[in-house]
Amino acid sequence: MASETVTNPMDFKVRELLKEVQLDYSPSFTKLVDETVSAIRETIHQIPEDLHVTEDVAPGFVRDIGADKVEFKFKKPKSIEIGGSYSMRCIAKPDVNVDLFVRMPKECFHEKDYLNYRYHAKRFLYLCIVKKYLKLSSVAQKVEWSTFQNEARKPILVVHPDMKLVESPQLLVRIIPTATSVFNVSKLNLDRNNVRALNQGGVLQATLKYNSSMLEDLFLEDNAEFVKRTFLGWKELGEALILLKVWARQRSSIYVHDCLNGFLISVIMAYLGTKSGRNRINNSMTTMQIFRVTMDFIATSKLWDNGLFFQHQGEQSTSKESRISLKSFPVVICGPFADFTLTFRMTRSGFLELRDEAALTLSCIDKCGDGGFDEVFMTRIDFPAKYDYCIRLNMKNHNEVYAMGFCLDDECWRSYEQKVLSLMHQALNDRAKTIRITWRNTLSGCNLEDGFSMFDREPLLIGISVSTLEKALRVVDIGPNAENKDEALKFRKFWGDKADLRRFKDGTIAESTVWDCKHWERYLIIRRIIDHVLVRHLSLSKENITTVVDQLDFSLLYGSEDPIAFSASLLEAFEVLSKRLRLLNDIPLRVSSVQPLDSAFRFTSVFPPRPHPLAVEKSVNLRLQKLTSSCIHPLEVMIQLEGSGNWPMDEVAIEKTKSAFLLKIGESLQNNWGMACNPTEDDVVVFTSGYAFRLKALHERGLNLLKRQIGSNQVKWVPSTDKILSIRGQHSSMINGLQGRFPIYGPVVRLAKRWVAAHFFSTSLEEEAVELLVAYLFLKPFPFYAPCSRIAGFLRFLRLLSEYDWAFSALIVDINGDLTVDDEKEINGNFTSSRKAYDENMQNTSPAVFLATSYDKASEAWTKSTPSSLELKRLVAYARSSADLLSKLILHDQPESYKWECLYRTPLSNYNAVVLLHRDKLPYPQRLLFPSELNQGRHVVRGSASKDFHPFILPGEMNGSVKDLKHKLMVDFDPLRCFVGDLEKLLPDTFKVWYDSLGGDAIGLTWEGLGSKVSKKRGREVGEGEDDFLDVLKNVGEAGKGFVRSIYFLKAPRLCN
Amino acid sequence: MGTEGSHKSLKTTKKKMKKNKDYHEKKKSKLAETEPNMDRVKEEKKKNKSLGKKRKHREKVSEPEATKVDHYSSEGKGPGEVDGQKKKVKLSRKKKINNDEINKADVGKVDELDNEVESGLNEQIGSLADRQNKERKLRKKRRKSDKEKKSGVEKVDELCNEVEDGSKEENDVSKKAHKAKKKARLSSKKDEKLLERREEPEQTEVYEMSSGDDDCSRGMKKWVTDYQQSRPGLKILQQRIDDFMTTFEAQEEQAKKEREALAAEGGWTVVVHHKGRKKTTDAETGVTVGSVAQAAVLDNMAKKKSKDVGLDFYRFQKREAQRNEIMALQSKFEQDKKRIQQLRAARKFKPY
Structure with missing residues (x-):
């Protein structure tokens, strides 16, 4: 009990963590270690004394390290002792390494062997002999080379012992040679030169690192012993x-x-x-x-x-x-x-x-x-999540790295890192906050005897954290003044043909570089700079430089164009509309406020609309347009009217009155400005400047009306339309503010939304919920800084989704930073009570994701009913595998088939049945990411395409009058939504429909409620159940006549309850 | 169950192929790696023979399947092509070729992604192994029996509803399918046995649907019609709303009258006490009724609140508050503990 009486959850968790990672020094384990070590010791002691060792043992290594005179006679080590973390009892799992210090005897070395890498060469040869004998012995299952702290000139041996314990983790013994008191310390003074090859015009330079590297070996055991004494x-x-x-x-x-x-x-x-x-x-x-x-x-x-x-x-x-x-x-x-x-x-x-x-x-x-x-x-x-930009250089067979020799004072790879680093600093200047360069030289399974040439197998990684976006996305870099000849020359030399002499507004004439591009492409500037500099200075070819920036943009583009580019014109059109609305004076109540609701207004829509040639006030020439879409997506706009006491009290009546007002407004806009109006009973859509706006009216009184909906067995309170509208309004304005603070927020949300939709989660996770999740990444970035690139942000979104502890914590998104302690208490209270209900009734599909914001403290706005815990499970699994794939794609070259597209390509095999749709009947066929085909499962239904609907206005229809054409334009017509709606009406509670609302051509179906429905039929043969499924699928096909291309039955649902 | 059934039918298909061995004698295959499995396959075949009688009735099953294949082949590579009027389709087909590669990748990904449908996954892996096995056998047979065919067997395999994700190319489908069909026909002539499998009729064919362009009750036609009907024009909509409001007001009026009548009948009315001036805010929520500015009301509300006596005015309140706090802390601690247990069960303390 004593250990459980911790008051602080942090302490408790730390205890648990320690239990998890600490190594259990059980007698059986220590015995295993002791036996292994003594077996190794025994083997080494059996090596014949005075064995003559020459460089022939490892000619490649000796050549590459540049040592001469390396012959020696092998003597037994002075001592073989366990050191390091095992002896200190400070091993942290999962790496269970037992360090074995093998003290090489002084007799193997000459007095002057500290010179010119002779020590390093002999040290290696010594290990080669040890390795040879270990391999012959039965103690080791495998003996491999590794390096000491990634230092290639100081290899070590890693022994995979043959003896193993079932329950204990994989044990590795690292054989580390030491050179205690082999050399005179004063010869290794830091200001001495011990590598003669290192000189500049005959003047020898101090070999700091070389000397330190040797001193380290000299005092390795002493230092380890000292540390151990402190810790024991x-x-x-x-x-x-x-x-x-x-x-x-x-x-x-x-x-x-x-x-x-x-x-x-x-x-x-x-x-x-x-x-x-x-x-x-x-x-x-x-x-x-x-x-x-x-x-x-x-x-x-x-x-x-x-x-x-x-x-x-x-x-x-x-x-x-x-x-x-x-x-x-x-x-x-x-x-x-x-x-x-x-x-x-x-x-x-x-x-x-x-x-x-x-x-x-x-x-x-x-x-x-x-x-x-x-x-x-x-x-x-890791690199992909931490850094905004990750660059991967493929250095395979890039000889320039070791043109000067592999090892001088420092090793060539380390010097190369420094070289790249200083280049990047010079190139990026104050755009970058931190630049980190790592080139790991892992060599698992390779032969160090052959030399160093395989050390370039791993890619060199560059990680860049951006300082501020304004700086990072700057278009012009101003260099030195033209009068400053030396500096100017340097600048020109560095930038080459990119350097340009320019005259600036303040009259100065200076060298500069200009990275001209469209506004929405500015995040690519950093890549252009890096590519330019690396190609220019490192003689790398472009295909060896992988800068992770825009690899996922294919999912957001129309052809080669990002529709976000139209946002400016959209906002203009909205301004015009709101001005006109406010100026209206032939309606009973004036419009007091106009607020945008659609995500396109806050730059978070995956596909912000492009201006449509038919949705304008004047006549149009369609000949110019090749493919004119016949559908238009309306953008919701919320208006408020002046207060009045004459509103009815009844909910339905209020809605009707609102509609009447909106119709009046539409009519008035039509009369005053010639804006076409397309009303239905519920809402009014008006066209202006190529966009369609759907007007919604908010009435304050409606805020408190709750609709009572009687469900199957309990009474549910459904918020009124006004309540929903008002929440959407608040959400919209808050996110808009956030978007202003973090310009990269929009692109991250767009990638995230596209991902959610592409994996058929359109019904599971609402768009607004995605916006809040991404907002959380920016508002509570710990343990990172707020992301400054779309891919880093997207990766963190996937990780948040997959790693957050949804079952036990509420996610509080404090957009404006105005939640007080009391608010949080209230939220946590709400959360606890919702979870209590959940605990009591496991069938309860109360929110599996609890998203609280200042406008919605009980997570009722977006995550009340979806995702269910089952959907969440699927979401988490998909997010995890996508996140893993994405990190891999950033860090390593992946084989052809595992490319970036895979992140957005959903497997179709995880459903009971899949419905494929006619691609040319989708309202926006250009949004389709991958055409779906199925070559598995049973082909159950095939349907032909309807001729009643075409996503593009056919050339034959172009000839009609503008008015007719405008009539052809379909507002917010989405056959997919209609289909799904019909399915829910016709076959309620039969299955769960998974689809991509943005424009997928497939729908996944998973059977639902099997516990109740099918178990009744269990008395009958199981095959009969399958018949039922096939019948149901036929009905599904019938419901989507003219739209459904084919239906495949993949697998019968599990018949367990 | 369906899987198993189709497995069986698959086997019978294989058998038939074997019977038609001489028919396709000259087949040579590039798949040298299947060699080692020769013997096993032969054994398998023998077994099949011995079981042959039992299974005869099932062979029938595969005939309809072949018919299905036929449908598929006549359809060409993609149903969408039939229309042949959209550039879109062509475009997408081009893409498709690229995507076949990606599709392969997906096979791998399925494994990862399928966490949720976990047992489904196991099933899948099982059947994958199963299928590979069979495929090997099939290939084996193909070597002997079929000459031109490259992956027709796989095709049949797929169409026979292996619960499986195939990643094979689907070009050449039609040719192969024809082949498969012929074979199936040949063999199926032999058995006239009684069919007792229930799924028979369903399995037999792909259900064909018309475009439904003449049927307004469902499908695309319905949606387009619905769309158009919901937009009768401004005037008509206004008229409808006016009508609604008129009837609504009439109803209200009616209700009011009834109430009054009721009151009159009883001879007395309930008198409601009105205190002070006429209310401008809703009693519970403080929302403005009428024309008073909301800001002012909120202001008032805020002022009112501050006049409340503090909660810790009395000693017992203070004590209660303290106790509540302790209780809250305790419950929080309990919760933490529970949560940690849960996390521990999920092994969430492993930082690797």
Whole structure:
């Protein structure tokens, strides 16, 4: 019980997390480890003494590393000891590595072997011999090469032991050679040159990294021992280390070779826990406190500027000279044994990223629910989700990388990273907030003996976070003044033919680059810059550069054009309309306000309408238009009238009166401005400037009327039309405001809506709900920053959908940031009561998704009835697989068949039956993403197409008068909606209909209510049930005569209840 | 069940093919990898033979199927083509070719996506393996029996309703289908046995539907007609509303009179007490009735609220509030615990 009496949910969760990731040092497991290690030890000891080793063992490696004189006689290692996280009991699953330090004997090396990579070569040859004998032995199932912290010149061996325990995770033994006291430390002083090949005009340069790399091996065991001493017996510290490892591992941008690794985390914590770090961590702290202190230290401490220095063991403190030479490293953590920094691999950009992540984590802990547990430990922060732009460079066979040799002071890949980084900085300037470059050189399963040439297999990744969108999408970059000759020349050299001498408004004449493009294409500017610079400076061909920007835009385009480009003219038309409405004076009550409702007005419509040539006031020349659509989508506009006391009290009467008013308004618009009007009993549509607007009137009194609808067994209260209208109005204006704050919001919503529809979730997730979900990404971006590119935003949307804890938490979207604590309490209260009802009655389809906003605190507006928990399950599964695919597409080259289109192509096999429609009877055939065909299942029904409806006005009909033509224009006619509506009327509660309201040509059907309906028939043969299904499908076909192309019966529904 | 049935029918199809072996003797296949399965397939075939009698009646089943194939083939590659008047279709067909590749990918994706219909997935995987097995056998047979055919068997296979997602190309369908049909006919002549399978009539054919252009009761025609009928024009609509309002007012009037009459009959009326001036706001909600500005009302409401006596005026209220808070905290804690149990069950604490 004691462990359960934690008061803080965060602590509770952390406990559970620790239980999950901590390694259980059970006797059976430790025995396994001990046995494996002693077997390995035994094998190594059996290697014959004085075996003569030459470079023939691994000629490729020796050649590539550039070493000479590498022969030596093999001697047994001085010691073979377990070190690292296993010995500290700080392993964080799932990586269970036991580090085995193999101390190479001094006799294998000459005194001067610290020069010219001789040490590294011999070190490798030594391992080759060990590998050879391990392979012969029975202890290892497999022995593989790996590298020490991604440093190619320092390989290590990874042994997959033959012995295994069923219940324990996969154990790996890493054999790490060390060189304790092999060389004289003073020869490896940081200001010395030990690689003779590195010189500039005969002047030798200090080999900082080379020396550090060797010093590391010299003191590897000592440092590990020191850290271990600090951690042993201090349970909280160890736990905090595991937490930090979990935290870091979730962040692929900092848990890499040029930033953090498990050992460095432990060193930082050891520093804070000892006298050197003034005991910032002390014994009285809890695990979470230690975590927080460490995080805070990383994020904010000023000590980093000078470096962290451990107190030297026994000897005098670090000398001044070495402090100065250490200064050339961006980060310094000087261990207790020698004057070198343990962080010599860390780059400035890596360190900045680390501090940034730590700071962000601290704010997560403060601001997020439950202490930010999910954000800090559970959310994966990988390149695709974190960075706004991801660029992948395929470097295979790109010789330029190692033109200078593979290893000088630093390795060629690391230098290349730096080169690309500085190029990107110069190219993007203040457009980018952070630029991160990683080139992992994994080599699983390859032969290091053959040299380094296979290290370019993995792509180089560039991640860019945009500073602000105004800066990032800037069209003109102003360079140096023309008079500044040197600078101007440099600028020209960098940009090549893109540089342009221009005269600006303020009279200055300066070098500049101009990235001219249409307004809606401006997000592509960054890609153009990157492509230009990389092609120009790295002699990469364009196909080797993959910049993830517009790969999903195919789903939003009409041909090659994005219909969002018409938004400006749409807003103009709306302005005209609202002005005219307000000026009307021949109606009894004047129009007091006009508010847009449709998503096209807030840039979140997947397909904002294009101006239609027939929906205008004047006559038109249709000859110019090749294909004129015969359908037009009306945009809803809400109007309010002056107050009056003469309104009727009855709900129906109110609606009728409203209609009468709207008809009057339509008539008046027609008379005054010649705007065509297309009324029905329920609403009035008017045409102007190529757009159709549907007028809706809001009457305040209606707000409180509730329609009483008697369902099957209970009374439901249905909000009145006015209530719905008013909610839509509030939603519309709030989202519009949000859209203004985050210009990238619109495109993300459009991608998300298209995705939802493309997978037949049109009925499951309302458009407004999608808007709110995406809004949440921008308003509560933790543990990220608000996304600044459509793909990053879309990926995070998919992850939110798939990872959010819908069953146990409400999603609160605080659009204007005005929800108070009380409001949240109220929302959570509503949520709890809705879940209680759910718990009591599992059949209850109360909202599976609880979306609360300031205008709708009980999640009644958009998610009251949909998605049901079943639909949500499907949504989550689809979102998860789409998100995984998307991340993969961003990070790796995918084989041909797994391309971007797959994200929007829904599998048709997951339904009981599929109805295919006549594609040329869809109202907007150009919106169809993929024509659906089925070659599975049983073909049950086939129908021919109707001739009564065509999505385009036929050439033969063009000749009629304009008035006739206008009559032909069908407002909001959607056969798909009619069909689905009819199905629900004719065959209620038979099945669930899945379809794409945006323009899919297929409908999925899944049987519903099998528990009640079919189980009755279970007495009869099951095959009979199938007959019923086929009959039902025929009825479905009949209901969609002229529209249904064919129906396939895929699989009988499961007959379990 | 249907799956199983069709499996069986598939097998019989295979058998027939075998019988027609000599008919298509010269078939050579590129699919060398099916070689190892030879023996197995032969065994299988033998088994089939021995079972042959039992199954004879089922062979009938496959004949109609073949008819279906025929329909399909006469239809060409896409029903939409029949019209042959839309450029759209051509366009989409072009796309289709590309998409066949994507379709293949989908096969893989199905596995991922099908979390929800999980058991359905298992079924599918099962049948996939099943089918692969069969396909191998089929190919085997094809080698012997059929010359020109490339993937006709697969086609038959698909059309026979394997609950399956096929990712094969559907070009050449018609040719192959013809072939399959012929074979099926040949073999089906042999059996005249009684048919007892219930699904027989349904399985036999694709239900053909007319375009329904002469039928106003349903389908596209109905929707277009509905659309046009709902737009009779401004004047008529206005007239309708006026009519409605007139009858509505008449009804109201009537009701009022009745009420009055009722009151008069009883000889007394209920007197309602009106306090103060005439109300301008709705009692419960504070919504403006009549012409008073809403802002003013809201203002008033806000002022009124502030006059309320604080909830913690009395000591017992304070105590109650405290207790409530503790209760709330406790329940929240309980909830948290429950939630954690749930999460633990879902193994949501695994950060990998």
